[in-house]
């Protein structure tokens with residue numbers, strides 16, 4: 001069996017405590033596609049059987065021949081579920097995936113002080129002096145976010161929420177902070193075609209942004225260079241944004257036939273007023289760091305030559321403040337709007353699902369990939 005057919009998943013416990021919704025189920029299925037660690041054949045068979053029961057009902061396929069060992073093992077596992085109702089199978093599937101996720105994130109472990117955490121391919125995650133630093137690590141691709149990277153960032157945030165650090169920092173390796181969604185993500189089309197791709201991407205986006213909405217500790221963006229697309233829109237969900245004076249902030253959604261995400265359709269007008277937000281989100285105006293600071297998106301701008309030194313000195317001092325007090329204050333500031341932000345996130349993801357299927361978007365991505373166009 002292919003590991004890629006049994007992807008890993010992380011799901012919030014609160015979601016699994018209640019009856020699994022269709023969205024929870026789809027989310028579980030989607031995230032399972034990125035399993036990096038083989039959960040073993042027994043687990044894969046259980047997941048397979050529950051998935052089939054949840055989507056097709058009881059097994060009524062002819063029994064495979066004795067020599068077709070893999071098909072027979074799958075058939076046996078599915079048949080063993082008898083007449084288990086589809087809804088129960090769905091619930092069991094979500095719970096099983098959730099338990100896999102918890103063990104995956106606990107196996108990432110509590111970060112050792114002063115150490116780089118293993119298990120990430122697209123990030124460097126360290127925990128030191130009360131600060132967990134999540135660094136995007138695809139410098140040759142300007143830290144464009146691949147599907148795997150979305151998953152790893154979610155795992156890193158989930159682990160950081162539970163570790164001993166007082167604050168969490170997101171930054172980029174190399175000359176860019178991040179060039180947004182990796183446009184090659186759109187070229188990996190599943191058997192269900194572009195509709196399925198758009199649907200899976202919308203679920204991934206919703207879950208990814210949801211992790212930022214729910215993140216319980218002070219979250220700081222250290223914007224070391226230009227930022228594009230989703231890496232800009234998410235900034236409205238951070239508590240502090242420090243930027244190098246080399247950084248720029250660009251959301252070219254209309255150019256790409258796309259629409260805003262990361263709750264920016266709500267947060268940007270709130271932060272900078274609707275006229276300034278429209279210029280960025282509809283017309284794709286690129287802001288310098290100083291402009292972004294004047295408009296309230298950035299907390300403070302530092303000269304690039306002293307950026308790292310000044311920012312980390314500041315953050316080390318902040319990380320020594322009482323962690324519970326900081327966490328409680330953050331939650332007081334943010335929790336008022338959580339429900340609303342989740343609703344906005346769902347709406348933005350669903351609108352984007354439609355945009356990804358449009359000619360405008362397809363042509364823009366084809367242009368970038370065929371190198372005819374750049375931002």
Ligand SMILES: CCCC/C=C/CC(=O)SCCNC(=O)CCNC(=O)[C@H](O)C(C)(C)COP(=O)(O)OP(=O)(O)OC[C@H]1O[C@@H](n2cnc3c(N)ncnc32)[C@H](O)[C@@H]1OP(=O)(O)O
Nearest residue numbers: 140141142144179180181182183184201205229230374375
């Ligand atoms: C599932 C959730 C979906 C969430 C949706 C989010 C929406 C967005 O984030 S929209 C924003 C998407 N991003 C872009 O449109 C940026 C595209 N990139 C560029 O325009 C340029 O690369 C750049 C202006 C960022 C940098 O230009 P520069 O001339 O300095 O460097 P390049 O030679 O172009 O880049 C080096 C290398 O990196 C690759 N790359 C950079 N950004 C992306 C990207 N976003 N997607 C894919 N690949 C990217 C670029 O192709 C180069 O690769 P090669 O060396 O192999 O040619």
